[in-house]
Amino acid sequence: MSKALNVVIVGAGGRMGRTLIESVLSTPNTKLHAAIDRSGSDFIGQDAGLFVGKKTGVIVSDDLATALDGADVLIDFTRPEATLDYLAACTSRGVSMIIGTTGFDDAGKTAIKAASEKIRIVFAANYSVGVNLTFKLLDIASRVLAEDYDIEIIEAHHRHKVDAPSGTALRMGEVIANALGRDLKQCAVYGREGVTGERDPGTIGFATVRAGDVVGDHTALFATNGERVEITHKASSRATFANGAVRAARWLADQPVGLYDMQDVLGLR
Numbered sequence: 001m002s003k004a005l006n007v008v009i010v011g012a013g014g015r016m017g018r019t020l021i022e023s024v025l026s027t028p029n030t031k032l033h034a035a036i037d038r039s040g041s042d043f044i045g046q047d048a049g050l051f052v053g054k055k056t057g058v059i060v061s062d063d064l065a066t067a068l069d070g071a072d073v074l075i076d077f078t079r080p081e082a083t084l085d086y087l088a089a090c091t092s093r094g095v096s097m098i099i100g101t102t103g104f105d106d107a108g109k110t111a112i113k114a115a116s117e118k119i120r121i122v123f124a125a126n127y128s129v130g131v132n133l134t135f136k137l138l139d140i141a142s143r144v145l146a147e148d149y150d151i152e153i154i155e156a157h158h159r160h161k162v163d164a165p166s167g168t169a170l171r172m173g174e175v176i177a178n179a180l181g182r183d184l185k186q187c188a189v190y191g192r193e194g195v196t197g198e199r200d201p202g203t204i205g206f207a208t209v210r211a212g213d214v215v216g217d218h219t220a221l222f223a224t225n226g227e228r229v230e231i232t233h234k235a236s237s238r239a240t241f242a243n244g245a246v247r248a249a250r251w252l253a254d255q256p257v258g259l260y261d262m263q264d265v266l267g268l269r
């Protein structure tokens, strides 16, 4: 596209919001159109470049209606309840969305799907290239190791994360369950405590660690008698997620209305 892409960042003062602002500012032909945070946030009234050492002239605001005027795409890494409000506003204004927020219930996911009949949306639990490659590796591993391998997913994140298991861990579980012809809702075991009995071979277990400043570690473990395979991804910077989300925003501008994920953006389908 020749015209610059006008991007709105919501949750601008958050960990991902700040990293997204940095990524937008350093991406050619991509313009920070507006930066939004919730009313009452300490960041309202500050220059959006405050945390990345650049004066942008874009002031963080809580005025979404004005922000959407002339916007091409809104990038959202916030909380599910906030995302659903942004979704309604973007749908009525015809603004595309990149959704990185995790922790949606089924109703939230259904609302995103319904909105994608009217606007373009990319919705992904993880925007890093490495994690999306890992999803492909898990599909292959699950098919090869389908018989007699116990499958467990272990994830670790920083102490501030509010949802568990991570969206990425749940997506890993879905990829594995799909490859094995299982339904994750029926076979997932979220943590163990007390006298649990022996492991049910049809289950996929999840274990969650929350500690310090871990950006995001995910391991899928396939174990049987005599060997185990571990497929691990470790993020060391949030820039990997932010750069992926901005890449998705640029890609989405050329797509028809619909619902996509990062596998589509990367051509990994």
Ligand SMILES: NC(=O)C1=CN([C@@H]2O[C@H](COP(=O)(O)OP(=O)(O)OC[C@H]3O[C@@H](n4cnc5c(N)ncnc54)[C@H](O)[C@@H]3O)[C@@H](O)[C@H]2O)C=CC1
Pocket: 010, 011, 012, 013, 014, 015, 016, 017, 037, 038, 041, 077, 078, 079, 081, 082, 099, 100, 101, 102, 103, 124, 125, 126, 127, 128, 167, 241
């Ligand atoms: N898909 C991906 O690649 C990634 C997804 N995430 C997800 O992004 C989300 C945000 O993560 P962080 O930046 O670490 O969180 P954070 O807590 O640092 O930032 C959240 C931002 O959202 C705003 N916010 C919170 N509740 C709100 C509400 N009700 N209305 C309006 N704004 C609200 C906050 O003011 C803040 O600016 C989480 O769901 C996380 O799991 C994080 C990293 C990568």
Ligand SMILES: O=C(O)C1=N[C@H](C(=O)O)C[C@H](O)C1
Pocket: 102, 125, 126, 157, 161, 165, 166, 167, 168, 169, 215, 216, 217
């Ligand atoms: O909250 C985070 O930080 C992250 N959340 C995402 C998730 O829940 O999978 C992606 C990444 O691991 C970082």
